[in-house]
Amino acid sequence: MVQSKKERMSGNEAVAHAIKQINPDVMPAFPITPSTEIPQFVSNMIANGEIDTEFIPVESEHSSMSAAIGAEAAGARTLTATSSCGLAFMWEVLYVAASNRLPIMMEVVNRALSGPININAEHSDSMGARDSGWLQIYAENNQEVYDNTIQAYRIAEHADVKLPIMICQDGFITSHAVENIELLPTNAVKDFVGTYEPEHYLLKEDETMAIGPYAISPYCMEAKRAQAQGMINAKKVILQVAEEFEKLSGRKYGFYEGYELDDADFVLVAIGSVCGTIKDAIDELRSKGKKVGLLKVRVFRPFPGEEFAKALKTAKAIAIMDRCEGYNANGGPLGAELTTALYKEKAQAEVVNIIYGLSGRDVKTEDICRVYEKLEKLSQGTDEFGPYPYLGLRSNESADRI
Numbered sequence: 001m002v003q004s005k006k007e008r009m010s011g012n013e014a015v016a017h018a019i020k021q022i023n024p025d026v027m028p029a030f031p032i033t034p035s036t037e038i039p040q041f042v043s044n045m046i047a048n049g050e051i052d053t054e055f056i057p058v059e060s061e062h063s064s065m066s067a068a069i070g071a072e073a074a075g076a077r078t079l080t081a082t083s084s085c086g087l088a089f090m091w092e093v094l095y096v097a098a099s100n101r102l103p104i105m106m107e108v109v110n111r112a113l114s115g116p117i118n119i120n121a122e123h124s125d126s127m128g129a130r131d132s133g134w135l136q137i138y139a140e141n142n143q144e145v146y147d148n149t150i151q152a153y154r155i156a157e158h159a160d161v162k163l164p165i166m167i168c169q170d171g172f173i174t175s176h177a178v179e180n181i182e183l184l185p186t187n188a189v190k191d192f193v194g195t196y197e198p199e200h201y202l203l204k205e206d207e208t209m210a211i212g213p214y215a216i217s218p219y220c221m222e223a224k225r226a227q228a229q230g231m232i233n234a235k236k237v238i239l240q241v242a243e244e245f246e247k248l249s250g251r252k253y254g255f256y257e258g259y260e261l262d263d264a265d266f267v268l269v270a271i272g273s274v275c276g277t278i279k280d281a282i283d284e285l286r287s288k289g290k291k292v293g294l295l296k297v298r299v300f301r302p303f304p305g306e307e308f309a310k311a312l313k314t315a316k317a318i319a320i321m322d323r324c325e326g327y328n329a330n331g332g333p334l335g336a337e338l339t340t341a342l343y344k345e346k347a348q349a350e351v352v353n354i355i356y357g358l359s360g361r362d363v364k365t366e367d368i369c370r371v372y373e374k375l376e377k378l379s380q381g382t383d384e385f386g387p388y389p390y391l392g393l394r395s396n397e398s399a400d401r402i
Helices: 011-022 037-047 061-073 084-089 091-099 124-128 142-156 186-193 217-249 274-286 305-312 333-344 365-379
Strands: 005-010 026-029 054-057 079-082 105-110 135-138 165-170 178-183 256-259 266-271 292-297 299-301 317-322 350-355
Touching: 005 011, 005 142, 011 037, 011 105, 011 142, 011 165, 011 178, 011 186, 026 037, 026 061, 037 054, 037 079, 054 061, 061 079, 061 084, 061 091, 079 084, 084 091, 084 124, 091 217, 105 124, 105 142, 135 142, 135 217, 142 165, 142 178, 142 186, 142 217, 186 217, 256 274, 256 305, 266 274, 266 305, 266 333, 266 365, 274 292, 274 365, 292 305, 305 333, 317 333, 317 365, 333 350, 350 365
Parallel strands: 026 054, 026 079, 079 105, 105 165, 135 165, 266 292, 266 317, 317 350
Antiparallel strands: 005 178, 135 299, 256 292
């Protein structure tokens, strides 16, 4: 394990510092709040001669991803950053990047999609892209987004994966808030990430590979199945890279983090910065003898449903928390996928899917304690949840809110 340096940084600064240490080849980017600081920091580093990354200012986010695809296809290690409507504007070419097996890294600073227009934290942007073929890893805090960024290329560029990757953090909550952080030495990061040596790329002499060809029906399904296999393979690679990273940093990562989970009767499942608030609520309730716990989702794509369900199998009642409205009249995307996984694992727990924190709505420890209280009553046969509950909603209908 190497000696870390203690520092104070915002999440965006932490990402930029990791990028500086990696020194990728190309970064096309278009500004959008709250991710704008990332390309700003990187372009300043380039101007100051701290890194030799080629920065490409483009006219839109669609162009940003298109340029990233071109650079990666040419053999360059490439990244970009975006949020919200910027990610939505990339929609068409997100699928192009994934289907062409291009291991681009994208820093996604999660922000609500319009409308109404809102610039605060929500997972609707990255969750909207959940089926685009990109790997997705989420962070609770600034330390985690730094560490996830360092691990990203090792995962995406692996010969068994070859898929683009989103490294996600909550807009403003982590991206702009300053926290204590431990930074690895730059030489250790460079050695860990390694150099990018793709087997096939367009600028390689005598290369016969094509990028973006038309695939006729007798062949296209096989290409899609091969792409799906890359996502399946990523599960093993994510754990391998995490194990190596732990030896380097002393910090342990996996598909999820369990907090007081092993003996918990009542469990919340959540993604991102809200997990810090949930941990505080758990500490408070544990001091009163309540057996409550948290499963914090780190990896959403590939979706480790079997692993999540096994970790939750002994729980009596589970609240799956979505910072995203699925607009399916049934809840959010995490709720839909995890409920399916629990069913396959034949879990016996009572399960409720709760929508929370939309457009940056605050979530307090007392809100979380209220959810745990209702979970306990749910396990006893007293269902105090409405069919489609929102946490902290201002509503006259008690069934709509918690």
